[in-house]
Amino acid sequence: MDTKDFLSELVDLPGISGYEETISLKVSHVFERYCDEVRTDAFYNVYGKMTDKIVEGMPKVMLAAHIDEIGLMVKEVCEDGFLRFVSVGGVDQRILPGLEVVVRGKEDLAGIIGAKPPHLQTADEAKKALEMKDMAIDVGICGEKLKSLINVGDPITFKSPLITLNGSMISGKSLDDRAGAAILLETMKQLDELRFEAEVYFVATVQEELGTRGAIISTFRVMPDIGIAIDVTHGDMPDAPKEETFAMDKGPVIAVGPNMHPGLTKKLMDTAKEYGIEYLVEVEAGPTGTDARSIQISRSGVPTVLIQIPLKYMHTTVETINIETVKKAGMLIARFISSMKEGWREWMNY
Amino acid sequence: MDELLKRLTEAHGVSGDEGEIREILKKEAVNLADEVSIDRMGNLVAFKKGTKGGKKIMLCAHMDEVGLIIHNIADNGTLKFSTVGSIDPRVLISKKVKIGKKKHHGILGLKAIHLQEPEERKTVVKTKQLYIDIGAKSKDEALKIVNLGDYAAFDTDSLPFGQGRIKAKALDDRLGCSILLDLLKNRYPFDLYACFTVQEEIGIRGAGAAAFGIKPSMALIVEGTTCSDVPGVDEHMRSTRLGKGPAITVMDATSYSNKFMVNKLIETAIKENIPYQMKESVTGGNDAGAIHVSGEGIKTAVVSVPCRYIHSPVSVADMNDYYSTSRLVEAFLKGCE
Numbered sequence: 031m032d033t034k035d036f037l038s039e040l041v042d043l044p045g046i047s048g049y050e051e052t053i054s055l056k057v058s059h060v061f062e063r064y065c066d067e068v069r070t071d072a073f074y075n076v077y078g079k080m081t082d083k084i085v086e087g088m089p090k091v092m093l094a095a096h097i098d099e100i101g102l103m104v105k106e107v108c109e110d111g112f113l114r115f116v117s118v119g120g121v122d123q124r125i126l127p128g129l130e131v132v133v134r135g136k137e138d139l140a141g142i143i144g145a146k147p148p149h150l151q152t153a154d155e156a157k158k159a160l161e162m163k164d165m166a167i168d169v170g171i172c173g174e175k176l177k178s179l180i181n182v183g184d185p186i187t188f189k190s191p192l193i194t195l196n197g198s199m200i201s202g203k204s205l206d207d208r209a210g211a212a213i214l215l216e217t218m219k220q221l222d223e224l225r226f227e228a229e230v231y232f233v234a235t236v237q238e239e240l241g242t243r244g245a246i247i248s249t250f251r252v253m254p255d256i257g258i259a260i261d262v263t264h265g266d267m268p269d270a271p272k273e274e275t276f277a278m279d280k281g282p283v284i285a286v287g288p289n290m291h292p293g294l295t296k297k298l299m300d301t302a303k304e305y306g307i308e309y310l311v312e313v314e315a316g317p318t319g320t321d322a323r324s325i326q327i328s329r330s331g332v333p334t335v336l337i338q339i340p341l342k343y344m345h346t347t348v349e350t351i352n353i354e355t356v357k358k359a360g361m362l363i364a365r366f367i368s369s370m371k372e373g374w375r376e377w378m379n380y
Numbered sequence: 381m382d383e384l385l386k387r388l389t390e391a392h393g394v395s396g397d398e399g400e401i402r403e404i405l406k407k408e409a410v411n412l413a414d415e416v417s418i419d420r421m422g423n424l425v426a427f428k429k430g431t432k433g434g435k436k437i438m439l440c441a442h443m444d445e446v447g448l449i450i451h452n453i454a455d456n457g458t459l460k461f462s463t464v465g466s467i468d469p470r471v472l473i474s475k476k477v478k479i480g481k482k483k484h485h486g487i488l489g490l491k492a493i494h495l496q497e498p499e500e501r502k503t504v505v506k507t508k509q510l511y512i513d514i515g516a517k518s519k520d521e522a523l524k525i526v527n528l529g530d531y532a533a534f535d536t537d538s539l540p541f542g543q544g545r546i547k548a549k550a551l552d553d554r555l556g557c558s559i560l561l562d563l564l565k566n567r568y569p570f571d572l573y574a575c576f577t578v579q580e581e582i583g584i585r586g587a588g589a590a591a592f593g594i595k596p597s598m599a600l601i602v603e604g605t606t607c608s609d610v611p612g613v614d615e616h617m618r619s620t621r622l623g624k625g626p627a628i629t630v631m632d633a634t635s636y637s638n639k640f641m642v643n644k645l646i647e648t649a650i651k652e653n654i655p656y657q658m659k660e661s662v663t664g665g666n667d668a669g670a671i672h673v674s675g676e677g678i679k680t681a682v683v684s685v686p687c688r689y690i691h692s693p694v695s696v697a698d699m700n701d702y703y704s705t706s707r708l709v710e711a712f713l714k715g716c717e
Contacts, residue, residue, distance in 0.1 A: 110611075112611050114611075120493050120494070121493070122474075122492075124470065124473050124505065125473050125474030125490065127471050128472075128689060128692040128694060140541055140547065142541075142547060142688075142689060142696060144610050144689050146608075146613055147606060147613070148468040149606070149664075157504060158502055158504065164612055166610065166611040166612075168542075168610070168689075168696060170542015170696060171543050172543075190476070193535075196484075196514050196515030196516045197516075197521075201513075266456075267491050267492070267495075268456055268511055269490065269491045269509065270491040271495075278517070342489055342492075343474070343489035343491075343513075344493070344494060345492060346473075346489060346490065347474045348474050348476065348488070348489050350513065
């Protein structure tokens with residue numbers, strides 16, 4: 031399956047944290063094409079197992095990319111056809127006015143986030159960002175009919191199909207971290223062409239945005255020897271300081287810092303150099319805000335690396351990535367796994 | 381959703397760049413009118429000869445819409461823009477646009493929330509701080525796709541919405557354009573001039589020239605007007621209400637409606653059992669502002685379809701209001717015999 035097509039389908043599917051059933055099902059269907067075995071747990075984490083040459087004593091490797099997304103949730107159903115809402119995950123309230131959403135009630139309902147029109151605001155109001163608590167979602171249905179379709183607690187997703195910008199840039203909602211799910215697929219495809227001895231578990235995790243909860247239980251279940259977390263980091267944006275962001279066309283970003291195993295990370299960088307894959311380095315001073323945070327401290331500890339791709343406008347409906355970087359990251363991870371041979375334990379010596 | 385209404389609302393026509401929408405309207409109008417012409421401002425005028433002749437009545441709806449115009453390209457390949465017409469910059473963030481004749485995709489991003497100070501999240505971003513990202517890495521790369529002066533329209537699909545409603549960009553005033561086309565199907569005793577005007581959104585620049593050329597004995601403006609029946613707005617501040625029928629204007633910031641025409645509209649609505657509402661605010665303006673002072677003065681009145689969230693990427697109208705507006709204007713014209 032073409033990686034961009036896969037990503038385009040994923041972006042359209044709902045899956046705010048805690049409500050990943052639909053996207054989980056889609057991911058497991060696609061994983062089945064490449065994996066020996068695919069399972070889903072009670073939290074909708076998806077596990078795809080892939081093996082090639084089975085060799086005694088080779089590591090069990092777990093790759094993790096989260097499939098949940100930020101979004102909204104119905105807080106109150108009002109008589110006049112409007113819904114009050116809260117956010118699930120870190121949503122910038124300033125992206126919301128005039129935004130189109132899909133309310134996932136008994137049926138999927140199109141919604142529009144409205145607010146008090148500008149010409150009715152006082153001069154003071156006009157100087158401040160509209161607050162989420164003052165906004166409401168218009169679904170164009172009133173009264174009892176509305177109450178029969180929507181309940182408090184129903185999830186709400188943004189509407190923003192994947193579009194292609196200039197060159198290899200693509201933009202849409204939830205590329206954080208469905209781009210990571212695309213990297214899982216890309217890795218599978220690349221690995222399919224290579225020989226490898228490790229036992230590989232591709233895990234599409236849930237509830238990352240609420241505190242890497244899917245990674246906590248999935249790592250416990252897999253019991254890996256090596257963890258590879260895949261996520262997004264900030265790409266260069268005109269209004270953000272350059273020192274906090276990464277170029278969009280210089281390959282994936284490998285993280286270093288206490289959350290990542292130094293020996294394993296060095297090996298990953300060596301692999302990149304060996305195969306001429308360009309990469310950047312991000313320094314993370316503490317536990318990262320990615321699945322790596324929980325993978326590393328699962329059971330008696332899991333040496334973990336973190337590979338990210340730069341993404342612009344994170345947590346908006348126009349998240350933007352370079353699809354070429356997805357492919358490069360997949361190539362790097364596949365080569366890295368393929369290079370795990372006898373003596374792999376020495377990579378992790380202190 | 382009505383196929384024509386979908387085409388009309390999805391077509392581009394930012395003020396000053398009405399080519400695409402004008403072409404669509406022209407193709408529709410030539411099948412209905414006796415004569416279709418485009419004046420020097422770019423207004424499209426469809427003429428339908430009356431059975432009796434003599435009196436000239438002008439119907440008016442503006443074809444342009446609010447949007448953006450590219451005024452600079454930064455070294456990093458992003459586009460700086462000005463708004464064309466009145467747009468609250470707060471509705472632009474995290475939205476998509478299509479740029480130029482080739483409709484290249486563009487997005488309006490904003491520094492990720494993770495990189496913002498908590499105080500920043502409470503502030504209003506000004507238009508000049510915003511930029512359009514087209515995926516170009518440099519100014520040279522961007523210049524291969526866009527030119528200075530290219531217009532950008534909101535990238536919004538038109539679809540049915542909720543119960544009996546629609547959502548689309550530019551309902552202000554493609555709804556009016558659609559109603560005018562509908563009314564061109566009839567022949568009236570008087571000469572009818574259906575005018576699809578340009579540049580209403582940047583200060584009512586087109587309608588005056590159209591009216592001056594026609595010199596009608598009266599003009600009726602069919603608009604899409606602001607509807608503020610949303611949470612957070614007090615009952616007495618709600619200028620119009622969705623689903624309560626066409627809104628008849630007594631006065632706004634640019635003109636008084638002719639009181640005989642207003643009374644006639646109300647009488648017609650009552651007689652024909654068509655729901656209507658009076659527009660309960662005196663702000664805003666429309667083509668009547670230029671038409672009523674054209675030449676030696678022209679009697680004007682305004683009937684509007686209420687639209688929520690106008691001048692944003694997506695607005696909402698009630699189809700019953702739309703049909704009622706069309707019926708009211710038709711009955712009014714029939715009463716002018």
